[in-house]
Amino acid sequence: MEVRIYEAQADVRPKTVKELDVDDQPREKAEKYGCGSLSTADLWALILRTGLPGKPITELCRDLMRENDGRLHNLERRDRREILQIKGIGKTKAIQIEAVLEIVRRYCNEELSERPVISCANDIDRLMRHRIANLGHEEIWVVLLNRKNAVISTRRITSGSATASVFDVKAVMKNAILENAEGLVLCHNHPSGNLRPSVQDDQITRACREACETLQLRMLDHLIIAPQGYYSYLDESRL
Secondary structure, three states: OOOOOOOOOOOOOOOOHHHOOHHHOHHHHHHHHOHHHOOHHHHHHHHHOOOEOOEOHHHHHHHHHHOOOOOHHHHHOOOHHHHHOOOOOOHHHHHHHHHHHHHHHHHHHHOOOOOOEOOOHHHHHHHHHHHHOOOOOOEEEEEEEOOOOEEEEEEEEEEOOOOOOOOOHHHHHHHHHHOOOOEEEEEEEOOOOOOOOOHHHHHHHHHHHHHHHHOOOEEEEEEEEEOOEEEEOOOOOOO
16 A cells, blocks of 8 residues: 655744844834835835735735835825725825825925926926826916016916816916915816817916906916926927
């Protein structure tokens, strides 16, 4: 009779964070070398803290970044529904991710002076890029200016879909009057990344310019902003 001997199987279960080598444990590595030594995935692991049974948070966060080609810009463009589709990311972790990205946007905006003065399209791009360039849907904003072209405030006029948004010129003018603005700049994003203005963009520009002329306001520009750059109606001699 042939006797078969059962072979012992190796322990192949995933390691927990505590079982990893010290240099692979984000908190310990940050304490020893500083946060600058950590990968983006490991930084997320420090923030999100807990993984799944049998799957440490470090592995989950590597999956998170892998799902976004390793780019925070790609992650920023995801809405909550899309983030929740990533395995291991529940509602609490999704909100934590949104909160961190919002802190990043606010930090970038704090680099500007309290009331930046607008002198060209690049100034508007610098002011608005971190707010709208990476959104997965279209938003139209107005930047309100005083007589010296210093920023009084920025107002979101409308938020639409991935391809369009409904423009209300009355809302723009109302905000300008309430803020006692002397001038304004329109700006909106193109989630597709295409910087060329559409027919609707031309119509919005024309409607806003005519309303500004009626109310004796200066319309300085209309910018279309996308991740790779911007389009300025003024720079293209179309305003």
